[in-house]
Each structure stands twice: as structure tokens, then as C-alpha cells.
Amino acid sequence: xxxLEIENLTVEFDTVNGxxxxxxxxxxxxxxxxxxxxxxxxxxxxSVAMLAVMGLLANNGHIKADKMVFEGLDLMTMSPRQxxxxxxxxxxxxxxxxxxxxxxxxxxxxxxDETLKEHTELNKKQRKARAVELLNSVGMPEPEKTLKKFPxxxxxxxxxxxxxxxxxxxxxxxxxxxxxxxxxxVTIQKQILDLLMDLQAKSGMGLIMxxxxxxxxxxxxDRVVVQYKGKKMEExxxxxxxxxxxxxxxRALLSALPENATGDRLPTVSDFHLNGEGA
Amino acid sequence: MSExxxxxxxxxxxxxxxxEGMFGKLNITRALKGISFKLERGKTLAVVGESGxxxxxxxxxxxxxxxxxxxxxxxxxxxxDIAQQKITPEMRGKVQIVFQNPYGSLNPxxxxxxxxxxxxxxxxxxxxxxxxxxxxxxxxxxxxGPEHYNRYPHMFSGGQRQRVAIARALVLNPSLLILDEPVxxxxxxxxxxILNLLADLQExxxxxxxxxxxxxxxxxxxxxxxxxxYFGEVVEYGTRDEVFGDPKHDYTKTLFNATPxxxxxxxxxxxxxxx
Numbered sequence: 001x002x003x004l005e006i007e008n009l010t011v012e013f014d015t016v017n018g019x020x021x022x023x024x025x026x027x028x029x030x031x032x033x034x035x036x037x038x039x040x041x042x043x044x045x046x047s048v049a050m051l052a053v054m055g056l057l058a059n060n061g062h063i064k065a066d067k068m069v070f071e072g073l074d075l076m077t078m079s080p081r082q083x084x085x086x087x088x089x090x091x092x093x094x095x096x097x098x099x100x101x102x103x104x105x106x107x108x109x110x111x112x113d114e115t116l117k118e119h120t121e122l123n124k125k126q127r128k129a130r131a132v133e134l135l136n137s138v139g140m141p142e143p144e145k146t147l148k149k150f151p152x153x154x155x156x157x158x159x160x161x162x163x164x165x166x167x168x169x170x171x172x173x174x175x176x177x178x179x180x181x182x183x184x185x186v187t188i189q190k191q192i193l194d195l196l197m198d199l200q201a202k203s204g205m206g207l208i209m210x211x212x213x214x215x216x217x218x219x220x221x222d223r224v225v226v227q228y229k230g231k232k233m234e235e236x237x238x239x240x241x242x243x244x245x246x247x248x249x250x251r252a253l254l255s256a257l258p259e260n261a262t263g264d265r266l267p268t269v270s271d272f273h274l275n276g277e278g279a
Numbered sequence: 280m281s282e283x284x285x286x287x288x289x290x291x292x293x294x295x296x297x298x299e300g301m302f303g304k305l306n307i308t309r310a311l312k313g314i315s316f317k318l319e320r321g322k323t324l325a326v327v328g329e330s331g332x333x334x335x336x337x338x339x340x341x342x343x344x345x346x347x348x349x350x351x352x353x354x355x356x357x358x359x360d361i362a363q364q365k366i367t368p369e370m371r372g373k374v375q376i377v378f379q380n381p382y383g384s385l386n387p388x389x390x391x392x393x394x395x396x397x398x399x400x401x402x403x404x405x406x407x408x409x410x411x412x413x414x415x416x417x418x419x420x421x422x423x424g425p426e427h428y429n430r431y432p433h434m435f436s437g438g439q440r441q442r443v444a445i446a447r448a449l450v451l452n453p454s455l456l457i458l459d460e461p462v463x464x465x466x467x468x469x470x471x472x473i474l475n476l477l478a479d480l481q482e483x484x485x486x487x488x489x490x491x492x493x494x495x496x497x498x499x500x501x502x503x504x505x506x507x508x509y510f511g512e513v514v515e516y517g518t519r520d521e522v523f524g525d526p527k528h529d530y531t532k533t534l535f536n537a538t539p540x541x542x543x544x545x546x547x548x549x550x551x552x553x554x
Contacts, residue, residue: 120316185330187533190536216539218542254541256468256470260541
């Protein structure tokens, strides 16, 4: 059985111009131990789908789905109280801006401790030991000192490591990473991706990687979902997607990569759009 | 024919002095530690490096925003030191800059027309009508239209805003354009459009580009020469093929290894490794 199963998910937002459909009948399924990438440009609905799973949509968001199940638990009908038991423990998420997602007013130690306090039975001493262990596992030098630091005293890459430490604190079964490396330098990006892949391989958790970067997809994913304007364009395993893309949009996206440039000019997705194939 | 050098930097050094408190001790950060290079007219030099390596400090010196602490800056053979002399409007027009984030670099309260005419108002003695015509011409040149003249920045997408920022930089007819990560905030397909636009403009106006980026695939596509910076120093400098074909410095190699690769052979290799 799949870890997370979503069938025909539609997300709409109320706006001053009426309802806007951000995601249109998209289905996903993720197995334990699998890395699934959702790739698309801004406005493709790639983050919205996972925010719906987390229950993090703003009040003007409306969800419709035939099925939205995590390990037999129905995420659609779940009470907020039940949801809070699952979110942060069995499902957790890492966001794009590591510095913005940490609270600037509290130390790293305090923020990791919060998660552990909420979801585990450990006492204070054990929690501290666990926090040190977590920081160690994400490769932070001097974990004890880091616990006393504030987010502004660390670099972006270090903050992202702390975010990952918090996300894996309760050994989640599913980790959702929303553009985890977009704000980081390439060398740091490599470290963070390696770390995520390493943790995933060790723990056997399911990992959903939301990204717009085809390079990141190629480096991490087992299976890929390509989205465009809220619709699923294509779903395939990573090799067949790059080797033999079926959808016109996927082909356009791949040919817009500068490293695939054949002639003087880069083909753009609007070229594809004008031809009117695709969606 | 001798090379047509438009800009030359000789041993540029830039120090930032900060104090810890009013009576605290003085901290000196050397952001640039002696940078030398030459820019050839009509060519593109890409500057690569990670955050904190001094790329943007260099951009600020070259665009005559900040003075260099030491070293010489020569633009079209003439030595310029903004700490000593006032910059003439003519000088100001020669080097222009396009910033990374088109959401932050345009004033939200300013109409596009005013964005484009302001540099002309300050640096030239054109009449309002001439300024307006020039701005319209620039809008068309970057792929927008005269109908955009009276709109505000929030009515544009990221790619369109970056086009406006490019138009603003070009309005003074510069010969050198500093592009500080111009496409890193944009979607892949929009990135391709902007890169195409830059290539077209370079050909049409014989522009010289200094292209700052951390994305090696973009650099490989656009650059003639590549300069790799690391902690304020140039660790590698050469033609694109030299640097990409045979990187000498360890940091350059690290950088190449860290760049995600989206080719089929590489994916096969990874899958084989994990299987």
C-alpha cells in the first residue's frame, strides 16, 4: 500500500476576481522509501498540493479530492487535533527559505526542543541529548554550541541543516521538501541534497521533493511528476522522463536548460505554448 | 588588430571597516584582495563564485557606486577614481547595472515610463518629449510595448520586470552592462527568454557584458571568458573552453562537481550506484 495516496485533488482560492483554480484534478501516490519529485514553474501548483496535505492552506483555500489518505488516515475528514498529532511527527516539511522559517527570537535548541516536547515522551535531559544527536546527524559542527545559537548567527546552509534536523526529529515516515536548496549556493546545495538522500536511504522514509530545477530532479528522484498551470503533464520514472519525455511541455522544459542548448538560441516554453500542443 | 579593451581593473582592493560598538575595535574585512582583469568590447565575461566571495562588491566598484580602497579602474583607457573626482553624466552613462531581483529593484510607486526616463532626466539635457520617445524605443527593444509605459511594476511578471530593468540600464546607451545574477530569480523558461534577449541586444548594440552568476550551466551558455572568484580572490581566469575543459584550481573543480547534472548518462550512473 502506498504511504500517501491522493486522488483527483483540486485546490481553489477565493480571490476578488472569483475562484481561482490552482490545482486541477491531480493524483499522487508515494511509497515508503521512494523519492518523488514534483517539478514545475511558478504557478504550476506544485507547492499548493503539499500545503493541502499539511493543512497549511490559507482560509480562502478550498480542497476537493476523491481520496487523500496517509497510512490509512483520511486527511480530508481528520479533526485539527488529530492532524496536529500526525503533522510534524509522521509527516514533516522543509521550506525554501531556511532563514525565514526559523523563529529569530528563540535559540536553535529551543526550537528543536519544541517539536520533541510535542511529539515524544522524552524528559528534558533526553530531549537535549536527542537534539545534539540530531544536529550531529545533519553534519553540524559543535552541536552543543549550536543549541545556544540564534538563527541570525548562522549561514543559510546551516539554517537549512537545522530545519532538516527539526523535520527528522520524530523520524517521519514522509518528508516533504519544498525547494529545499533554491536559496543556497551550489556547493551548499550539493551538501544538503547529499544529506537528504543519505537520511532518506538510512531511514527508508518517503521523500517528496518539490523543485523547479531539472538538475535537482536528475540528482535525486526515483519518480517525477511534471506540472504546468495546475495540471499534471506527465508522470514517469526519472530515467524515462529524461530519456524519452512524452509530453510537449516536458520536452520544452528540458530543451530550455542551457546545458542542452544546441543552437545559438535557447528554445523557450512560450515557443511550445504558441505551437499549442501541450495542455 | 589589437584588442579593444573597454574596461581594465588593476589590482582592485576593497575593504569594509566595521566597529563593534562606538569604542570597539576596528574590524577590517577585505572583500576584494587584488583583482585584475580586462574586458574586451562586445564580449561577455562571466564572474562565478558563491555568496561572500566579493562578486557584488566588484559589481559596485565597476558601476562607480563604491570606490575601490586600492587599485586602478580604467574605463576606455581613462583612469577613474570616484573617491577623488566627481563622475560626469557622460561617465555614468557608460556603465550600467541590472540587479538580481526584479521585484526589489523597481520602485513600486513609480510608473514604468518614469523608471525609464529618470536616468535621462538626471544625466542628459533631453526635452521631456525626447525622453519619452527614447523610453518608448527602449520598451520595444526589450520586447515590451508602448502600452506598458503607464503601468506600475506590480502589473508585470518577473520576466517582464527584468525586461524593464534591462531597458532602464540601456536607456543611457551604455557600452558596458553589469548583470548581477539577472536570471537567477526567474523560472527556467523565462530565464531562456531573458538570455535570448541579452544575446540579441549584445549583437545589435555591440554591448559588453560582465555577467555575475553562480549557475554554471548559464555561464557555459553565455560566456566568452570566465573568472572564478573565491574569498575575494580570482582563482581561475580564462576562456570558457579553458575553464570548463580543464579546470585548474581545486575550488573550480569542487564547483563543477557540485553542479547538478541533468543528462541521461549521469542519471543512469546514479541509479546504478544506489541499486
